[in-house]
Amino acid sequence: MADLTTKRKWDRAAKNFDFMAAKGPEERWAGCKKALFSHMQGKVLFLAVGTGLDIPNFPPGQDITGIDISSRMLEKAKPRAATYEGKLELLEMDVHDMPFADDSFDQIYTSCTFCSVPNPVKGLESLKRVLKPGGELRMFEHTGSQYFPFNVMMHIMTPLSRKIGPDMNRDTVENVQLAGFEVIEVGNIFLDVVKTIYAKKPR
Numbered sequence: 130m131a132d133l134t135t136k137r138k139w140d141r142a143a144k145n146f147d148f149m150a151a152k153g154p155e156e157r158w159a160g161c162k163k164a165l166f167s168h169m170q171g172k173v174l175f176l177a178v179g180t181g182l183d184i185p186n187f188p189p190g191q192d193i194t195g196i197d198i199s200s201r202m203l204e205k206a207k208p209r210a211a212t213y214e215g216k217l218e219l220l221e222m223d224v225h226d227m228p229f230a231d232d233s234f235d236q237i238y239t240s241c242t243f244c245s246v247p248n249p250v251k252g253l254e255s256l257k258r259v260l261k262p263g264g265e266l267r268m269f270e271h272t273g274s275q276y277f278p279f280n281v282m283m284h285i286m287t288p289l290s291r292k293i294g295p296d297m298n299r300d301t302v303e304n305v306q307l308a309g310f311e312v313i314e315v316g317n318i319f320l321d322v323v324k325t326i327y328a329k330k331p332r
């Protein structure tokens with residue numbers, strides 16, 4: 130059953146999400162995201178499509194299933210999805226409760242997602258279930274920092290930021306490993322906070 134607390138939180142955030150994200154962060158990271166998404170091939174699952182700000186960075190001609198727990202976020206994503214030159218299906222779905230068969234996808238992408246999914250290791254385990262053996266998980270994520278004073282600031286900010294949106298202090302690389310993926314490469318995009326993570330489901 131869908132997690133209604135999380136769904137409602139992100140439904141509330143949908144109204145101002147583009148205003149908060151579109152100008153600064155999205156423009157800043159668009160090049161890195163485009164490079165990450167350029168690896169798309171085969172049957173692709175995109176977790177947490179949000180309002181669709183990532184869609185203009187998708188390479189054309191792909192077969193993508195985009196899911197998100199929030200119907201309000203997805204409403205905003207629809208016009209962006211309509212401009213995509215390829216197959217892009219949007220579905221309202223909780224990553225913890227996906228009806229896809231085991232080993233359904235060749236690749237899975239996430240973008241600023243595992244700061245938000247309430248139970249990150251369980252969410253990542255769900256992704257592993259629907260990914261084919263040897264399949265790729267490619268992520269663009271902001272994480273907690275190891276370094277003072279950022280680590281302390283992020284721990285202090287998280288109880289507040291969590292009420293309206295993401296956790297600031299997650300160790301997503303460790304969570305990917307705990308979920309049973311093999312981490313192939315981690316790229317530090319900004320300090321040790323904004324990262325790309327490339328992992329595989331073991332065969």
Ligand SMILES: C[S@@+](CC[C@H](N)C(=O)[O-])C[C@H]1O[C@@H](n2cnc3c(N)ncnc32)[C@H](O)[C@@H]1O
Pocket residue numbers: 132135139150176177178179180181182183196197198199202222223224225239240241242245246247295
């Ligand atoms: C910070 S937003 C990122 C949206 C988009 N990827 C972007 O970068 O613009 C986090 C997204 O995760 C979604 N989300 C949170 N928990 C989820 C879950 N359990 N299952 C599916 N989506 C979830 C939220 O609805 C929200 O759209």
